[in-house]
Amino acid sequence: xxxxxxxxxxxxxxxxLVLLNAVLSLLLGLGIGRxxxxxxxxxxxxxxxxxxxxxxxxxxxxxxxxxxVVIAMxxxxxxxxxxxxxxxxxxxxxxGIGAGTTMLATLFVTTFGIAALRPDPWFDPxxxxxxxxxxxxxxxxxxxxxxxxxxTGIVRERAAIEAQLALGASRRTAFRRMRRSALRxxxxxxxxxxxxxxxxxxxxxxxxxxxAGMAPFEAAKYQILVLLLLAGGAGLGAIGATGMAVRRVTDxxxxxxxxxxAKAD
Amino acid sequence: xxxxxxxxxxxVGPIDLQIEQGACVSVAGRSGSGKxxxxxxxxxxxxxxxxxxxxxxxxxxxxxxxxxxxVTYVAAESGWWADSxxxxxxxxxxxxxxxxxxxxxxxxxxxxxxxxxxxxxQRLALLRALCPGNRVLLLDEPTSGLDAGSTxxxxxxxxxxxxxxxxxxLVTHDPGQALRMASRNxxxxxxxxxxxxxxMSRFASGG
Numbered sequence: 251x252x253x254x255x256x257x258x259x260x261x262x263x264x265x266x267l268v269l270l271n272a273v274l275s276l277l278l279g280l281g282i283g284r285x286x287x288x289x290x291x292x293x294x295x296x297x298x299x300x301x302x303x304x305x306x307x308x309x310x311x312x313x314x315x316x317x318x319v320v321i322a323m324x325x326x327x328x329x330x331x332x333x334x335x336x337x338x339x340x341x342x343x344x345x346g347i348g349a350g351t352t353m354l355a356t357l358f359v360t361t362f363g364i365a366a367l368r369p370d371p372w373f374d375p376x377x378x379x380x381x382x383x384x385x386x387x388x389x390x391x392x393x394x395x396x397x398x399x400x401x402t403g404i405v406r407e408r409a410a411i412e413a414q415l416a417l418g419a420s421r422r423t424a425f426r427r428m429r430r431s432a433l434r435x436x437x438x439x440x441x442x443x444x445x446x447x448x449x450x451x452x453x454x455x456x457x458x459x460x461x462a463g464m465a466p467f468e469a470a471k472y473q474i475l476v477l478l479l480l481a482g483g484a485g486l487g488a489i490g491a492t493g494m495a496v497r498r499v500t501d502x503x504x505x506x507x508x509x510x511x512a513k514a515d
Numbered sequence: 516x517x518x519x520x521x522x523x524x525x526x527v528g529p530i531d532l533q534i535e536q537g538a539c540v541s542v543a544g545r546s547g548s549g550k551x552x553x554x555x556x557x558x559x560x561x562x563x564x565x566x567x568x569x570x571x572x573x574x575x576x577x578x579x580x581x582x583x584x585x586v587t588y589v590a591a592e593s594g595w596w597a598d599s600x601x602x603x604x605x606x607x608x609x610x611x612x613x614x615x616x617x618x619x620x621x622x623x624x625x626x627x628x629x630x631x632x633x634x635x636x637q638r639l640a641l642l643r644a645l646c647p648g649n650r651v652l653l654l655d656e657p658t659s660g661l662d663a664g665s666t667x668x669x670x671x672x673x674x675x676x677x678x679x680x681x682x683x684x685l686v687t688h689d690p691g692q693a694l695r696m697a698s699r700n701x702x703x704x705x706x707x708x709x710x711x712x713x714x715m716s717r718f719a720s721g722g
Contacts, residue, residue, distance in 0.1 A: 410594040410596040411594070413590065413596065416587065417643070418587070420580050427596060427597075504579040505560055
């Protein structure tokens, strides 16, 4: 591949646009300039750092360094899932269900990615880390959105759930509607992304590969594989997380146990 | 028929109570005295100590959903899980007939839950809980939002159920209703049930 090299001058050209936005915001009193600038600085620093770290990891190409990077990514994702929920399960469950299902789904889906891409060695960081990263990000979104919808939903729908339980519904039946709608919220982003891909937008990864010189048809195939993995990861994670959440907010006597939700912030 | 043994939760209990087949027992008490806590314990909707038995069979010895189909709790504030009224009823009941029985439009099955009045919700929630299988009804102020005519129809419906052997534990703020419906009247105070016996007239006058 003969990707056109990007230097700091090229990055500066991109930065002009952000500055233009910030100036507009300041002049018109739109109040978005500060956040935009902070985010722009963050993206520059974070991605350059990640680029440096990955460069080192790729050079080592040792399973241990790859594992260390994957664990660090899992830790960050777990924190993020926890932070994104307005209502959480109390205690370790509030952290554990989201983090656990996201990791399991990511690991499971990554094995499919490895089977499809067949890197050599199998832990080749140049394949494994990007695949884990993108699958993890999507599983994290699916899980955190679904869990948040679920946890806020049970508080709102408490009377409806208890009415069903009181009439003799099992916990599974009583939660069916809510679980379905929570799953739907978590899966909508990836479903929309797949539906719109290529028609309304070119997916980011494919765009990047084409800019970096890859043949469009090859880039499309890569993108298809990745989107399928992402849908799988988000779906499995969200199904697992809501399933465990149903079990946790109920007990063996099919009672709704709102006492197992943490107090609202 | 229904028997509770040392039911206890929060500030309520231990409660030992028996209700015979086809009988109605009323419970009164100020707000917060634990009337709903008591009904919910019997329906096994909250964790609690003690046990309830139906014809000698313990609640804890059968799956909770099976117990609740026999011993059914109707909350004061009803919950609705679908958009239309009809979706909340099983397909094998003759809904228009039932609706007419409690003074509702026979077409109400197609109504949206969102447009129901408080009194309509209350009556429909009760109707929804009545199925051939339930032996005991735990009713939490079933007529608190109803006018006299509707209250009368609900009471007639409940009496018909009692005549077929259903036992009723009735939480009510209305002393008149307690006297009309129940063979025994209790006051829940300090977490214990106090039988009101001959003192019912005193209770009825607010004493």
